[in-house]
Amino acid sequence: MGPPSPTGRLTMSAQRFPQNGVRELKPFDVTSVRVLLLENINQTAVQMLETAGYQVEHHAKALSETELIEKIKDAHVIGIRSKTKLTKNILQHANKLLVIGCFCIGTNQVDLDFAAQRGIPVFNSPFSNSRSVAEMVISNIIALARQLGDRNREMHRNLWFKVSSKCFEIRGKTLGIVGYGHIGSQLSVLAEAMGMHVIFYDVLQPMPLGMSKPVGSLEDLLRQADFVTLHVPETPETKNMIGAHELQLMQPGSYLINASRGTVVDIPALAQSLRAGHLGGCAIDVYPKEPFSNGKGFESELVDCPNTILSPHIGGSTEEAQSMIGVEVARSLTSFLNAGSTLKAVNFPEVNLRAIPATKALSVRLVNAHQNVPGVLLKINNILSPFNVDKQVCDSKGDVSYFMADIALRGEADIQTIHRAIGQIDENIITRVLY
Template sequence: MTQLNNKPKALKPFHSGDIKILLLEGVNKTGIDILTKAGFQVEAHAKALPKDVLLEKIKDVHAVGIRSKTQLTAEVLAAAKKLRVIGCFCIGTNQVDLEYAANHGIAVFNSPFSNSRSVAELVIAEIVALARQLGDRSNEIHQGIWNKVSKNCYEIRGKKLGIVGYGHIGSQLSVLADAMGMQVFFYDVIQAMPLGTAKAVESLPQLLSTCDFVTLHVPETPETKNMIGAHELSLMQKGSYLINASRGTVVDIPALAAALKSGHLAGAAVDVYPSEPFANGPGFLTELQGCPNTILTPHIGGSTEEAQSAIGVEVGTAVSRYICTGATLGAVNFPEVDLRMPTSDSKSVRIINCHQNVPGVLKQINKILSNYNIEKQICDSRGTVGYFLADISVENEQEIEAVNNAIASIPENLFTRSLW
């Protein structure tokens, strides 16, 4: 009896060794290893490149991996004639012109959740440090001042923690704080299921006015810009604490400094700023410097070995999978499309097409493919971009080239490529 071979076929580009990948800003070794083992040419740099060097380097690469310092603007992306995918080895994608990338057939992937635990643990540490004024006591000891006090120093057990934004970080923080005996409340514009004993509140003002500690975990959007200003700070209880480990634009820094200096707030911890340096070194200034019981850190919420390793795996895998299968799951600017793998005994070739999302394109593509056996296909769109995958049976490379050229000749085509 003949058994069917259901083992998935390992797809790959026709010449995977010709795929060039540029990795910048010290991408973790886990990401480098994944891309190298896939057979790609990988060039890795420990730091961001000067703009003129980046413009030259990016001309020839098919994929680029960055963290938060490299700015992939429309000008830079216009120089990248072969670029098909960008891997942001971090949470944010603000450093990439996502619209330009999408409209030119460049998919962008990031790692929105891999550092959630690291950020949550940092916030817990900051809550304890603020409650005990550890930053001020440490600075005094470094200056040779012995100042043993208990006034205005507290246990966090029984205190009320307000979490603004109950996503992956906020919910993990909720569990940790609950385990330490805090009363947890949260506010989110999206309905979320409370974990442990956490309770949702109906409005931001309600949360601000009732909690001892308020911590922010929201994205950078027009709606969240300066969402915590002078008015919101005035709603907070006298002697309460504010923590921001989300985005620098969320808090009005001068207003926060005034609330700390006046004594309305008992302390704050800030890890993100409206404007941050592109390189380590002296010279950074903020109005929060010198404020009492204020912990200032240089955007290190996700800067742990564990988080960076996980980010390397997640983004490296997404980039490799996109190149080798066409799957766009997790892309931030593309339709999210996947197609089950053909079996190992299949002679099919996968056609991948990205096009302008206008009426009539699919009709033209399917007319070209109608001369072949189509094993399976899928298409989806997002905004101005349409994305199409199809596995077809062909006899030889000449036929594959003919299909590619025919689809590429469609005026709305952004790119067409094949995997076998």
């Protein structure tokens, strides 16, 4: 299913920022929506956004803070990956910005709370690279079991060591998956197809796939698994969830794989366990601190540890995954801009309405973000009371509420009346009228 039709025209927006007072933006149609894409976002996204009628400026790399502040002043939409940091300092210069797209899994590079306070939803793609990550983990399992990393490094140094000691088939071994979400469950299916026994631990109670079995605690999983792979989000609860104590619980000669978040594993403790010979090896794709750009600059205690595979955060870096991410985030952006939908927003109430029928020529869609305090809906509904409201919905998240309504009008002049009145509500953050 493609993005909403770009034939409708986005009308005026009224924004109230505490430091700026009310900022009125002139009416504009979709062809004047300016999209700034950074960090070589996949061409599928570029094409979708251009097809929607927007003006797209595409950069292959991230911008410096000074360049970004200058560029973001005129952008209605910005799309980034993981290197660009959208801090409060940068976002407070973005007085035209309507929406942010993170073409990746994480959103910790964006000040989500400040964006929400300004009525700017943030969308990401948490699941589009699931298959790519799962496949790489399978390759890591096999490579670790056969010590391929060490043999490869030796061969590049003109050394020939044909050994079978401590090299194993993965068939019949136990894979322990920590976090049985989209990636963990896909990995479960692939591992079973290769003859592995799968156990998993998750704070929720997901339905097991195939013959996989849940265990009661992380400790139970660590004690049973030959291979432990981590697929959890970055939260205060998951920080250093695998430390010296947890590593000691793992079976002697077992393996650890982390392709989730760099803060999940205590890296110095892991390096010590590897060098002491307790673990048989590890594969790490994410790190607590990662270089800002390609080239020199990577440092880690894991360098030169035995049977250790280090990769530069490429678990989801496949052509297929980047294309799917481009499609998913671009669709969310166009759905928000053209139809007001905030489904899948990470920092905003998730609200949606079915499309306005094409036969309703004088119907418009009002979308409004306002401070989540008592009495605002009463003010909005008092303004709308002279009109026929076909449907409306409102939801809140934290300090922000988001309201959508489809309204049948008597004439074009009613658009100005409604927009001006709601835009002047003291608690208004941003008001848009779509038709």
